[in-house]
Amino acid sequence: MTSTETRSEIGPEIASAIGEAEAANELMRLARQIKRANRLYHAEDAPEISDAEYDALVRRNAELELAFPHLARSDSPSNQVGHEVAGSPLSKVTHEVRMMSLDNAFTDEEVAEFVGRVRRFLSLSAEEPVAMTAEDKIDGLSCSLRYEKGRLVRAATRGDGMVGEDVTANVAHIADVVQELKGEDVPEVFEVRGEVYMEKAAFAALNEALMAEARAHAEARGEVFDEGKVRQFANPRNAAAGSLRQKDAAVTAKRPLRFWAHGWGAASHVPGASQHEVIRRIESWGLPVSPQFRLCHTLEEVLEAYRVIRDGRPGLPFEIDGVVYKVDRLDWQQRLGFVAKAPRWAMAHKFPAERAETVLESIDVQVGRTGKLTPVGRLKPVLVGGVTVTNVTLHNRDEIARLGVRPGDRVVLQRAGDVIPQVVDNLTRAEERAAFHFPDHCPECGSEAVAEEGEVDVRCTGGLICPAQRTERLKHFVSRGALDIDGLGERTIDEFFARGWLESPADIFRLRKRRDEILALDGWKDKSVDNLLAAVENKRAPDAARLLFGLGIRHVGAVTARDLMKRFETLPALRVLAEQAHAKEGEEAAALGSEAYAELVSIDGIGPAVVEALGDFFHEEHNRQVWDDLLSEVAPPPYVVETVESVVAGKTVVFTGKLETMSRDEAKAQAERLGAKAAGSISAKTDLLVAGPGAGSKLKKAAELGIEVIDEAGWAEIVRSAG
Numbered sequence: 001m002t003s004t005e006t007r008s009e010i011g012p013e014i015a016s017a018i019g020e021a022e023a024a025n026e027l028m029r030l031a032r033q034i035k036r037a038n039r040l041y042h043a044e045d046a047p048e049i050s051d052a053e054y055d056a057l058v059r060r061n062a063e064l065e066l067a068f069p070h071l072a073r074s075d076s077p078s079n080q081v082g083h084e085v086a087g088s089p090l091s092k093v094t095h096e097v098r099m100m101s102l103d104n105a106f107t108d109e110e111v112a113e114f115v116g117r118v119r120r121f122l123s124l125s126a127e128e129p130v131a132m133t134a135e136d137k138i139d140g141l142s143c144s145l146r147y148e149k150g151r152l153v154r155a156a157t158r159g160d161g162m163v164g165e166d167v168t169a170n171v172a173h174i175a176d177v178v179q180e181l182k183g184e185d186v187p188e189v190f191e192v193r194g195e196v197y198m199e200k201a202a203f204a205a206l207n208e209a210l211m212a213e214a215r216a217h218a219e220a221r222g223e224v225f226d227e228g229k230v231r232q233f234a235n236p237r238n239a240a241a242g243s244l245r246q247k248d249a250a251v252t253a254k255r256p257l258r259f260w261a262h263g264w265g266a267a268s269h270v271p272g273a274s275q276h277e278v279i280r281r282i283e284s285w286g287l288p289v290s291p292q293f294r295l296c297h298t299l300e301e302v303l304e305a306y307r308v309i310r311d312g313r314p315g316l317p318f319e320i321d322g323v324v325y326k327v328d329r330l331d332w333q334q335r336l337g338f339v340a341k342a343p344r345w346a347m348a349h350k351f352p353a354e355r356a357e358t359v360l361e362s363i364d365v366q367v368g369r370t371g372k373l374t375p376v377g378r379l380k381p382v383l384v385g386g387v388t389v390t391n392v393t394l395h396n397r398d399e400i401a402r403l404g405v406r407p408g409d410r411v412v413l414q415r416a417g418d419v420i421p422q423v424v425d426n427l428t429r430a431e432e433r434a435a436f437h438f439p440d441h442c443p444e445c446g447s448e449a450v451a452e453e454g455e456v457d458v459r460c461t462g463g464l465i466c467p468a469q470r471t472e473r474l475k476h477f478v479s480r481g482a483l484d485i486d487g488l489g490e491r492t493i494d495e496f497f498a499r500g501w502l503e504s505p506a507d508i509f510r511l512r513k514r515r516d517e518i519l520a521l522d523g524w525k526d527k528s529v530d531n532l533l534a535a536v537e538n539k540r541a542p543d544a545a546r547l548l549f550g551l552g553i554r555h556v557g558a559v560t561a562r563d564l565m566k567r568f569e570t571l572p573a574l575r576v577l578a579e580q581a582h583a584k585e586g587e588e589a590a591a592l593g594s595e596a597y598a599e600l601v602s603i604d605g606i607g608p609a610v611v612e613a614l615g616d617f618f619h620e621e622h623n624r625q626v627w628d629d630l631l632s633e634v635a636p637p638p639y640v641v642e643t644v645e646s647v648v649a650g651k652t653v654v655f656t657g658k659l660e661t662m663s664r665d666e667a668k669a670q671a672e673r674l675g676a677k678a679a680g681s682i683s684a685k686t687d688l689l690v691a692g693p694g695a696g697s698k699l700k701k702a703a704e705l706g707i708e709v710i711d712e713a714g715w716a717e718i719v720r721s722a723g
Contacts, residue, residue, distance in 0.1 A: 022657075023068045024128070027692045028063040028713060029660045031073055064198060090165035090247065093156035096266040099142060099193065099343050100143045100161060102324065102348040102644060108303055111325070114347045114664065115299050121336055121344065131328040133275045133307035134701060135293040137348055139319040140197030141241040141500055143171065144265055145287075147190050150181045157245065161341065167498055171196075173253040176260065183287040191265035192282055194289075196244050200383060203236040203254040204242075212389040235387050235693035236319050260288045262324070274328045295328060306349050306528050313351065322350040327403050355414045356389075358382035362407045363394065363436055367444045367468035370554060371460040375400055375438070375654075377423065384413055384421065392421040392602050395440035398456045404429045408438045444468040467620050470504075473552045477505050482550030483539050486533035504626050505550070508536055509633035535656055544571055544636035553626075559665045562672065565603040571631065576619055582615030605680060646722035649675030652685055656699065657692030670719050682707065690715045 001505045065072045066232055103109045124130065142158035144308040155171035171177050174196065181190070198206070214230040233239035239542030243255035261282050262271070272278040276295045279704050283289045290307055296302045306323045313320060327333055327345040336344040357378040367373050375394040382389055394400050394414065402425050407409060412425035438458065442449050470536075474493050479486040488508070496502045501514055511518070511533060518529050548571065549561040556564070568574040580596035600611045617623050648713050655667050662670075667690070668678035680687060682701045689695075689702040689709045702709050 005117055021690070022695060023064050026071055027061065027064055027068075027071055027076075028711075029693060030057055030064070031076065032660065033057055034061065034253050041209070041272075042165045043687070044326035051150070052526055053352055054156070055106075059104070075680075077327060078521060088444060089257050090245065092159075093154065093164050095144065095156065095164060097191070098161050099144060099158040099265065100338065100343055103342045103345055105347050105349045106316065106320075106352075110302065111306075111347065111349055112299060114325070115302075118332075118336065122332060124324045129297055131274075131276075131295060131297050132302055132325045133279070133293065133328055134296050134309075134323055134325055135680075136309050136316075136320040137322040137350075137524070138195045138197050138260070138290070139235075139321050140195035140236045141237070141244055143167070143196045143244070143259065144196060144355070145171065145177060145180050145192040145194070145261075146266070147186075147192065149188060151235045152177070152179050160594070165245060167244055167251040170252040171251065171259075172445055174257045174259050176258050177233065178286040181284045181287075185271045185281065186285060188268040190267045192287060193265055194259055196240050196257055196259050197242040197265045197318055198255070198257055200234045200319065203233065203239045204312045204388070207232045256290075258318070260290055261517050262289065262293075268390060270330065271332055275330065276328055284585055296325075306410065310325075310351055313354075314356075320351075322348045324348050335374040353414055354384055355412055355424070356382045356384045357410060358389075360405055360407060360409045360411050360423070361666070363400070364406065365439055367442060367457070367460055367466065368472060370444075370552065371441065371463065371466065371469050373449055373458045373460065376521070377405070379411075379413070382413060389413060392423055394423065396456045397458060400438060404435075406433050408433060415642065442466055442468075451564050463617075463620060463623060469552075469593035472504065475510075476548040476552050478508065479550075481543055484546070485539055486535040492532075502677065504629060506629040506633045509540070513537055518626050540634055542634055542636050544569075544639040547630075547634070547636055549575070551617075553613055553617045555610045556581070557665060559668050559678075560605060562641075562669065563603055566641055567603050569638045569640075571636060574614075575627070578611075578614035579618045582619050604677075612675050644673060644675070644722050646676070647718060648688060650678045651687035652671055652679050653688045653690060654658070654679050654682055654686050654698065654702075655690045657695035659690075659692045661712060661716065670715075674719070674722050704706055 006613050014176065033287040034054070037057070040567065056553055061076070065076065077157060105114060107691075115132075115518075118130055119126070119128070143163070144158070145152060146154040146156075153179070154166065155168045156166055158164050172179070188322070210232055211230050211678060215511060231658075233242060239255075240257060243252055243257055246252045261279070264278065266284070270278060271281045279289055292305075292312075294305055296305055309320070309323050325347050327336065333343070333345040338344065360377050361380055362378045364376050364378060366376055370376060375396070377394050378394045379390055379392060384582050389395045393408065394403075394405065401621055403411075403423055405423065405426050409429070409431075410427045411423045412427060414422055414424045440449055440458075441447065442460035443461040445460065445466040447460050447467070449458050449460050453510045463469060474497065475490055478488040478493070485508070493502060496511075501511065501517075501519075502508065515529055515533060516531070518524055519526065543557070543618065544693075547564040547627060548565065549556060549558045564574055565571075577596045577600060580593055581600050595613060600606055601608060618627075647697075648671065652672045655664055655671075659667055670680040675690075682689065682698050682705065684705060686702070686705070686707050689698065691699050691709050692712050
């Protein structure tokens with residue numbers, strides 16, 4: 001099929017919505033994201049995205065490949081199953097028959113189309129019945145059990161589909177897995193395939209045990225127990241995978257794992273002519289199968305099975321995420337065969353995001369580093385999509401008003417994308433109960449809390465005098481993007497602040513006077529104290545832009561700080577102009593017309609919001625005291641942008657769309673280092689446009705102006721070539 005035919009017949013809405021350059025760039029990004037997700041999920045049992053998010057990535061990749069088949073990559077996720085097991089402490093096993101994955105459907109219409117494809121492939125008439133099996137898709141770890149002469153000789157995980165891990169010793173401790181198949185017609189060689197899983201109650205008990213073990217260990221060592229440091233399993237699937245893939249089988253023996261069979265691999269002969277018949281035969285040999293496994297003769301029966309299983313999902317003792325359909329006749333399965341990584345004769349019908357009901361027990365208001373007041377709902381613990389949820393952000397006062405939530409309300413909770421918990425409904429809105437009063441003063445320092453014009457967020461006006469902001473601003477000040485002081489982590493700052501040693505950034509540079517006091521603390525030795533003090537002293541002449549960014553002035557990010565320092569070179573020069581541009585009460589018009597204001601907003605990347613934020617900062621006496629105190633301890637040299645020779649030196653570069661391997665700030669910093677100017681908009685003066693996915697109007701305008709366009713990979717090559 002040619003690309004022209006594909007774009008006109010398959011995915012025309014995609015082909016018409018984006019161009020080939022953008023499609024190629026997005027396919028590159030998707031390949032990288034999906035590969036990372038596979039590694040974290042299959043090889044490390046530490047996923048950072050949900051199944052729903054993963055499915056969306058795979059689905060988007062497939063849509064793009066259908067619309068642009070000539071752009072399909074050699075490392076396309078469509079050809080990958082799971083992830084290789086490199087680095088595993090377990091020995092590797094090569095599967096005699098590849099362990100495949102399944103394609104997904106999300107709607108009844110997609111299931112109907114699946115059945116239609118089966119009919120068309122097999123040239124069946126509309127009257128010919130297509131019987132299918134249906135069973136719940138348990139959220140566990142795929143496992144293969146090889147029996148020879150009826151005895152279990154090897155168990156292996158799926159791995160990347162071709163090579164898995166040998167978990168024979170571990171599987172021996174799973175009660176559901178029989179060591180010997182007993183019954184009629186047991187083949188000489190038969191490989192049973194199924195899922196190892198952990199029930200919800202066992203998962204909760206395991207996490208509680210891990211917490212108790214960590215607490216006892218800390219107490220025995222005389223340490224302060226930090227619950228946040230305890231590594232627990234995120235969901236039952238992770239718990240099952242982590243428990244099965246233990247190097248020490250004795251650890252697995254202590255974990256309550258379960259197993260059920262849903263298929264087979266290598267076999268000296270297959271004892272049946274249909275999926276249903278063989279699964280029942282496996283069950284008769286002593287291995288459990290899904291209690292909801294059934295045979296359906298029509299599409300209507302298939303969809304009814306889905307609805308029954310879906311509706312019963314909350315009451316199941318284990319997690320499931322869909323229903324699996326398989327063509328029942330094995331001769332049809334053989335004719336249908338496989339495509340890429342999945343069989344044509346099977347499909348997983350996934351569930352939508354799961355919801356649950358619980359009680360909103362209280363609403364706490366937290367104060368962040370920038371002073372933003374964020375309401376957090378404390379919930380009666382509830383399991384949603386395999387994760388126990390106890391807290392939920394309520395975002396801001398407008399969201400509280402929209403939902404009408406108050407402590408004591410019964411709410412409907414959903415994990416957005418099966419990841420971020422959110423309240424989607426208030427079931428007791430009509431009940432008589434006092435409305436929640438959003439504070440108009442900071443709960444930490446008592447300063448007035450206000451929302452700027454046009455904004456929904458309420459912020460504390462206390463700035464550096466607010467305890468909540470003070471510790472967070474100190475952490476920001478020493479963070480990697482700011483002064484980057486090794487040894488001053490969050491816990492250290494919290495402890496030093498609690499002891500009164502750190503009140504402001506300048507106090508960091510006075511820590512040398514407290515060497516003996518620090519040394520007297522638990523966990524500190526001569527070397528660690530000296531390393532910390534040396535790291536602090538090493539920042540006595542910090543980069544001015546990093547120091548300005550580290551102060552946490554609103555709207556002054558890393559790039560804005562660099563833009564300002566490129567213009568002013570020294571911090572005192574910046575302060576003079578910022579104070580001159582400040583709009584005093586009743587003098588807004590005069591300030592807006594001042595030369596200082598005009599000079600600041602003329603700087604590329606600096607707008608009215610930044611000017612106002614700088615003026616407000618220096619208008620406050622306590623901020624000026626912090627500033628003066630800090631500059632009495634450090635001496636930033638005049639700011640100079642160091643550049644290297646490159647093909648973009650002296651050119652104007654614009655970045656647009658979504659960058660995947662770096663932040664926009666990092667990209668602009670790279671451009672500056674290469675001697676280029678990073679602009680924010682396209683014009684006739686623009687020399688190069690770096691376009692990520694979603695480039696939109698800037699990409700179109702660049703084409704109209706004849707401006708060179710490259711993708712993120714092209715930009716990375718320019719950076720690499722410049723050294």
